[in-house]
Amino acid sequence: YLVPVVILIVGPATWVEKFPEARGTRQSPVDIVTSRASSGGSAPPLVWRYSVNHPRSVVNPGYCWRVDENGYDSELRGGPLGSDVYKLQQWHCHWGSVNGEGSEHTVDGRAFSGELHLVHWNTSKYNSFTEAAGQPDGLAVLGVLLMVGSKHDELDKVVRLLPYIQHKGDKVTFSEPLNPANLLPKRIAYWTYPGSLTTPPCTESVTWILFKEPVQVSAEQVRLNLCYYVNGKNV
Numbered sequence: 001y002l003v004p005v006v007i008l009i010v011g012p013a014t015w016v017e018k019f020p021e022a023r024g025t026r027q028s029p030v031d032i033v034t035s036r037a038s039s040g041g042s043a044p045p046l047v048w049r050y051s052v053n054h055p056r057s058v059v060n061p062g063y064c065w066r067v068d069e070n071g072y073d074s075e076l077r078g079g080p081l082g083s084d085v086y087k088l089q090q091w092h093c094h095w096g097s098v099n100g101e102g103s104e105h106t107v108d109g110r111a112f113s114g115e116l117h118l119v120h121w122n123t124s125k126y127n128s129f130t131e132a133a134g135q136p137d138g139l140a141v142l143g144v145l146l147m148v149g150s151k152h153d154e155l156d157k158v159v160r161l162l163p164y165i166q167h168k169g170d171k172v173t174f175s176e177p178l179n180p181a182n183l184l185p186k187r188i189a190y191w192t193y194p195g196s197l198t199t200p201p202c203t204e205s206v207t208w209i210l211f212k213e214p215v216q217v218s219a220e221q222v223r224l225n226l227c228y229y230v231n232g233k234n235v
């Protein structure tokens, strides 16, 4: 007898219907095949400066959490970014529903427990994040791979607020000093490639800069992230 096969297509496979960009030639995330990465050559150093003492808001956008920088000053320049200066707009994380499978990028096929994205936009060329998000050199995202290990104190300033944003759209503002530079690994070696937003509309406007060294977060911090927002649902 014929078994009725219903293929429920949700997630990335359906994005191409609604978002033509998702069919593009520079889609993220990707698997980093380390043997095929070229050496950096004579690229200038990557330089960043973030302001520490300003109010930030943590939002539950429906997947994971996002911290908005609320327009306060910051700078990212150098490396693959040519002579343009980029400004931090927001940072957010991606966690998996199963430990060890949360990252978006993989390295030689290996996934990590999570991945932090610091999203910057090109203030040398564009007048707003929204405008920059539509341009091939509009955005630069620093990617930090997260692995289970020791507790991350700077990240904990956000993790401890998660119980207050358990539902999609929830937002809490905090003014505890926080330095986004402390979210980055000690060694700043990175891979870089021209890519896209990893969520719809998957616009091909991101220069990806993925640090090679993972950053450690505690198992409890991963559990808290998994508990409070998987796909924006209070689980």
Ligand SMILES: NS(=O)(=O)c1ccc(C(=O)NCc2c(F)c(F)c(F)c(F)c2F)cc1
Pocket (backbone or CB within 6 Å): 117, 119, 129, 130, 131, 133, 134, 141, 196, 197, 198, 199, 200, 201, 202, 203, 206
């Ligand atoms: N995971 S990631 O690749 O780092 C990523 C970073 C930012 C965004 C984002 O800002 N989305 C909303 C959003 C857009 F998708 C736009 F295209 C736009 F113009 C916006 F203004 C905007 F807020 C999505 C994914």
Ligand SMILES: [Zn+2]
Pocket (backbone or CB within 6 Å): 092, 093, 094, 117, 198
């Ligand atoms: Zn992201």
